[in-house]
Amino acid sequence: MKLQQLRYAVETFRCNLNVSEAAERLFTSQPGVSKQIRLLEEELGVQIFIRSGKRMVAVTPAGRAVLEIAERILRDTQQIKQIGHEFTHTNKGELTIATTPTLARFRLPESVMQFLHAHSDVKFSVKQGAPNDITDMVLRGDADVAISSQATTQSFGLELKRLICEHWGYAILLPQSHPLAKLPEIELADIIAEPLLTYEYMLQNDAPLGRALARTDVKDCRIALAANDYELLQTYVKMGLGVGLVDAAVTQAIDDELILRDVSHLFTPDSVQLIVRQDLLLSNYIYDFFECFSPNLTRERVNKLLYAPPVDDFSI
Structure with missing residues (x-):
């Protein structure tokens, strides 16, 4: 089993089973993507995708389980790369923010200017979408942080954590x-x-x-x-x-x-909140962005809010 095969399968799923689009995003050929997915299925002994002729039309129950784990493996692989980068280039990296159009225009600009003034070597990008869409971007690993002032239907817990900054009327x-x-x-x-x-x-x-x-x-x-x-x-x-x-x-x-x-x-009122994956590796510059966006979100406070362990009660 190769990471490349997992990446091809996950990208095909993300492209609504359109292998041509997946191949284009992966900068490879459609036959190459199809072949690697077939090899992965043969090795696992299960069918990930249901096919009609040469077209993929659905995902099997086993395929959904495989894809869920594959996405997690690919995210963890990226995290490993980021750890190495963090220790060798402490002030360089990438930061992708997903937010709503209103926040992108009225709340984000001043924070971005302050952040980029201090971190000119960080590649910064902003994606826009509806509240549920930007949270999905974080879940998929397409964005590091989502900023929303509006309700989402996603639940927060094992995968997602949020930092509430302020309230809007x-x-x-x-x-x-x-x-x-x-x-x-x-x-x-x-x-x-x-x-x-x-x-x-x-x-x-x-x-x-x-x-x-x-x-x-x-x-x-x-x-x-x-x-x-x-x-x-x-x-x-x-x-x-x-x-x-x-x-x-x-x-x-x-x-x-x-x-x-x-x-x-x-x-x-709605709360302006920063949403991250529980397993996101917070680099120095991500901590700095949090504080640029909301001065009360110091590194110490962020760590306490995101990673504070539950208090065990050993009393009898």
């Missing part, structure tokens, strides 16, 4: 001429009477909007547009499609034709 984005802009205080009934434009995750029942509605007799409201991109929400608010329910932290990007009214008192 919500605001209503309105045209300056909108009737709600003239109210001394906006209530939930005022908001849900209007067509709403908000983030996709707000459609979940356990999101702040759903929890707020659960406290009233109103069980539903009209969502005119759901999108993860604040710029898109702002554009359609300007067009008069409805009112926007957005993070209160977007104050510096308000268009001159719009107004932002804080309604944090109506909704449960």
Whole structure:
């Protein structure tokens, strides 16, 4: 069994069983990928993929178990390489952050500038996606850290750990001429009477909007547009499609034709959190990034939050 064979099988699975796409990502040929996967299956004595002719169409139950372990082996192999790199190049490496579009624009830039000023030799990259997507990137090893201010459906425990940094409230984005802009205080009934434009995750029942509605007799409201991109929400608010329910932290990007009214008192705040794999090797520069993003996340505090062992009670 070779690591290359495991890598080919895992990448094929990640590419939705498209061997051509997997081969392109791996910079090799399609026949080469297919051959190595066949050799792996023959050695294991089980079929990983179900085939229809030459096409792979599904994963077998045994294949799912193999792929899960294979992903873990590949991540651990990368960790071993990183350990060697960490001890020979303490200030060099790569750091990939996955975050939502709102955080990428309004919360991340200042931290990134501060970090790169101190770590110019670190290759830094940012990926964007919805809350569940960026958490999946961390689970797959495609990102080192996810930064989210919104709920995810993933559970935290053995594989994922999170560091809560701060809390964000919500605001209503309105045209300056909108009737709600003239109210001394906006209530939930005022908001849900209007067509709403908000983030996709707000459609979940356990999101702040759903929890707020659960406290009233109103069980539903009209969502005119759901999108993860604040710029898109702002554009359609300007067009008069409805009112926007957005993070209160977007104050510096308000268009001159719009107004932002804080309604944090109506909704449960969301926590801005850093999400990492439990087995992530934290290099010196990753600790430094945490502290750049949130000064209270010192190395000592991070280690305590992530790695503090449970307290055993040996009393009788």
